Amino acid sequence: MLRRRLGRLLATTATVVMLAGTAAVPAEATETGPADIRAAIEAVPGLRIVEEEPAAPGFRFFVLTLHQPADHRHPERGGFEQRLTLLHRGADRPTVLYTSGYALSTGQYRSEPAELLDGNQVSTEQRFFGTSRPEPADWNDLDIWQAAADHHHVIQALRGVYRASWISTGGSKGGMTTVYHRRFYPQDVAGSVAYSAPNNVDDRDDSAYLDFLHTVGTPECRGALQAAQRALLERRTALVARYQAWADARGDGFRLVGSADKAFEIAVLRAPFMFWQGRGLSACPAVPAPDASDDALYGWLSEVAQLPVYADAVANQFVPYFYQLGTQLGYFPVETTRLADLLRYPGATEPRTFVPRDVPLRYQPQAMRDVDRWVRTRGEHLMFVNGAADPSVAEPFRLGHGSQDSYLFQVPGGTHSVRIARLPAADAEAAAATLRRWAGM
Structure with a gap:
């Protein structure tokens, strides 16, 4: 009988999914880089600008879609439009790939890594959530590899516009998704910050x-x-x-x-x-x-x-x-x-x-075991930020002898809404310095 592993059950509305590590766009920023960023975005194959919304001085904000294959192994079988947002700071700045792991809010905000790097941010909607769903939907196409391939395609599509370093981040399920993306495409970004990310493998039992x-x-x-x-x-x-x-x-x-x-x-x-x-x-x-x-x-x-x-x-x-x-x-x-x-x-x-009864559920325990093994044996440039009092990370991602240039930080007494800024001062300084180093700053 398959052992059911823990996964954090974040049953919440789309507005709550905007994790606490985000902040409103500051008004005092100033843009750097080419002025005609819209033309550069429009030239990316498969990328469509849905609308450009007013943004704070120094920023431009776009709602986008990117065509994704429903099945990356068989792109000829059709696809869907994945919804994205782009908060543009400057083409010469680092770019942060952010995901909540759920539907996408089109509010203008920056994740903490984007704040610390004063960079651009591309936010993604997870496949099958919100409007980012193939029609008709084949539930077999919803797995961690297909979602990782979506994120890989996003980065590949935009790398010609944003050539500086890329960083990935997310919180809770978004943090998990960030790690899964790195498992399958470890070279896509220079580093990853996962907040409050449960690890779904308990090597003892389910307790x-x-x-x-x-x-x-x-x-x-x-x-x-x-x-x-x-x-x-x-x-x-x-x-x-x-x-x-x-x-x-x-x-x-x-x-x-x-x-x-x-x-x-x-x-x-x-x-x-x-x-x-x-x-x-x-x-x-x-x-x-x-x-x-x-x-x-x-x-x-x-x-x-x-x-x-x-x-x-x-x-x-x-x-x-x-x-x-x-x-x-x-x-x-x-x-x-x-x-x-x-x-x-x-x-x-x-x-x-x-889950409706006509949708089959077949548990695949090897999926999380594989990710856990990769983090401990081959993961590099990974940062985990957890709250000490958060039950979601009672079983956290753990680093091993093969984890290179990777770090686990804990906010004392912290719950699910954690930030680097809430770490003890020395840890916060070390984490921010590491993030800037990864980004080549």
Whole structure:
């Protein structure tokens, strides 16, 4: 029987996917390089400018599409338009390839590496997400190699315009995607910064993340979370009715998951993971007591576990993600023992719940083992930035004897939203210096 590996379940809306390591474009920047960058972009085969939007002084901002083969092994079989954005700083500046691993927000922002390098940024939408989907879609074409080939094509297409060094980056699933791209195309960029990126291979068993949740924070806070979970499930009749009424008022439903009751149970089971991932120890006093009002319990669960995520309007947008969890990325287990007497849906948190039944899921454990092995034995110019209190990286990427010029940094007490700037001062200085060195600055 195939062992299911942990993969971080970032069930979130596209706006939340803009990771915390991004910032608005500063107004004081000044552009360098050729003035007619639009003409240079328009000359790239397969690249199309959808629109140019106003940008801060010193920048130009374009929404683009690039034609990609649906199957890079058989480009003659058709393709799709992958959506990109380009924040142009100067043709002579370094360029950062950024991905969230999901749909693309067209907001203008810079990742932290782009800030530190004062460079350009090309942001990509992951295949099968948003509008970047072949029609008809063959789910066999959604794997980490095909996505890596997409990113390789993006860089190859634009390298003639941006000839200085390229750096890749992303956070959470985007950090994972960044590593997977490097696995298959290690020479595409001069270096990579992966924030809060789970590693989907546990060389012991599947308990690493449960072990983390059993020890993170304080016993008092962990106990409060467990008590809140039990209180929520004990009051599920009234709270599920409220959840259903919320969906009805918006014309939404729970056809994908199955019911509001099942979606509610999933959210309760995932609440501790989501709490530590997004809030941390400072939020422990806000965990509602078991005798809190229904309003307090429901409001807390809605915010922490993001109840809107499990209704169809959002859940259907993330079917490609759950498909990836069920085929290559793996998924994390949840604690059920203490709540077993109140649960109704065995296996509810598994990817199958979020993927239509007519889409087959066949787990491929070798995919993550291969990436893990590459990082430890041949990976080079890799930087991992993690939060010490983030359950998503309870099993982090690890460096080995074969990892060259690569680094693992940890933000003390950090949750899922980490930045180089939040590292201890000496580490932050070393990380920034390494990034600039990779970029040839």
